Amino acid sequence: MHAPDGFLNAGTAVTTGVLSMGAVGASLRHMRTALADRQVPLAGLAAAFIFAAQMFNFPVAAGTTGHLLGGALAAILLGPATGAVVVTVVVVVQALAFADGGLTALGYNVLNMAIVTAFGGYGIFVLLRRVLPDDATGVVAATGLAAGLSVPLSAAAFAVEWLFGASAPVPFDTVFGAMVGVHLLIGVGEGLISAVAVGAVLAARPDLVYGARDLDRAQLTTRRRVGMRPFVIGAVLVALLFAAVVSQFAAPDPDGLERVAEDQGFITSAEDHVLASGPFADYATAGLRNESVSLAVAGVTGVVISLLVGLGIVTVVRDRGGRRSPDADRERRTAGTA
């Protein structure tokens, strides 16, 4: 997901850069009030943890391995604002010191990998907490689903950016289908590892899980152990099902009329001349096979992502007043270790 330079056009790079800077700036301000002068060492060590977590290989199938992305995990453990800052730092250092991801691509890389996964993932988490039981099991389950869904959400955000700033004439629906389809499967591993990791933290230091601050001692000790194997197989099946539905958008055959238009080279030329001078000169729309459906999918995806990110931000802002006293912290800590 570390896109290189020139992957999306300059207008998109600048727009996403401004969005990312705004989101990171607001997160930094919020983090300052939440962590005070502890913010530098704590966020620094948390960033080192996320960096290490991305080297964390877990088994996938038949001995192959995958690794964590960690955006949603960071948001649930540290809160979306701190989580977004921490993952942003990781992405920026990877671009600078590891040449992983382009420098001009930082705008959309940070947006997709840090802002959307942290705030969007936390938004999903908050929604799921409403419907799941109010105890440790509920938090773990919500973490799994939110972290799992944050991966295709990030891929969908990339596909929407592609609609505006494609560097090549691959239609939005192909990119959307392929990206979201593949990332649904990647999300199964991400969700599972994040859920079990949060479960382990809840058992030892529940006060360190931002997403479980509202739970009291009794709720924290209600834990059910679930078998991993049926769960993994079920999750993969569901993901495959959704991936199959989503990848319908990536169906390879253009329909008849479009085919003719393509052969005449007239779609691209017609669109090019109108749009090529604008900041969002997009080739993506040039190749749309079923334009209304594609635009509807793109629109709905954009709205869903914005709503979830917005929900994550609203939760943080609303939480500002409600920080707990140190006494409550200590009480919960003893509850967890008991």
Add this chain to the structure above:
Amino acid sequence: MGAGHSHPLYVHAHSATHLLPPEVKVAATVAFVCAVAVTPREARWAFAVHAACAAAAAAVSHVPPRFVLRRLLVVVPFIAFAVLIPFVGSGERVDVLGVAVSREGLWGAWNVVAKAILGATASILLAATTEVPRMLTGMSRLRVPAVLTAIASFMVRYLEVIAGELGRMRTAMAARGYAPRWLWQARPVATSAGALFIRSYERGERVHAAMLARGYSGTMPEIGVPRATRRHWMTAAALPAVAWSATVVALAGPA
């Protein structure tokens, strides 16, 4: 310090580039990469100029070409994607070796590959000539918020510690016969991720306490990194200036 250091791309040398102050190098790299990113894809000669600039920078920096080529492997997944573009792309078809591919797609693939390789080369040269802590000092001198660079420098400083702890956990698991093959056997890996988070966070708390004991007031002192002079800026501006002139001519001229 005998412990490992996380300068994976750093090449130890004493070239002119190594000696430049970090803020100059970061600014020059960003300027060059921006020039590459906005170059119109039809202007193939401009890409040749950019490539020449990158090669000149590599030569001046005493970074071996083989090192750069090996590190360029990070962009391979995106090149694989780029290779697919002509086949799934839409628009006018042209025949290449008997296969009908999209003309627009070919241009798109060329665009992605050329810009990705040039951009990554610039980043690799920056990382090869600048240690990470210096790079962060440079960024804070370029008005990147001090909190961000301070967090990043902490991350870099403790990355080896955390990664080392991760490595010891894996050794311990392997010593106990843990050799997972399937995702449902991942519980021990995931719980150790949780344990690693707690250890990292608690280390953060201890580090903060230690810093307070040494008089930490909320900002980090800066030590021993030379400041940039006008001459440094002029030296570093040479290559990005050449690249930008090519880009401007390419943008102005008939594409």
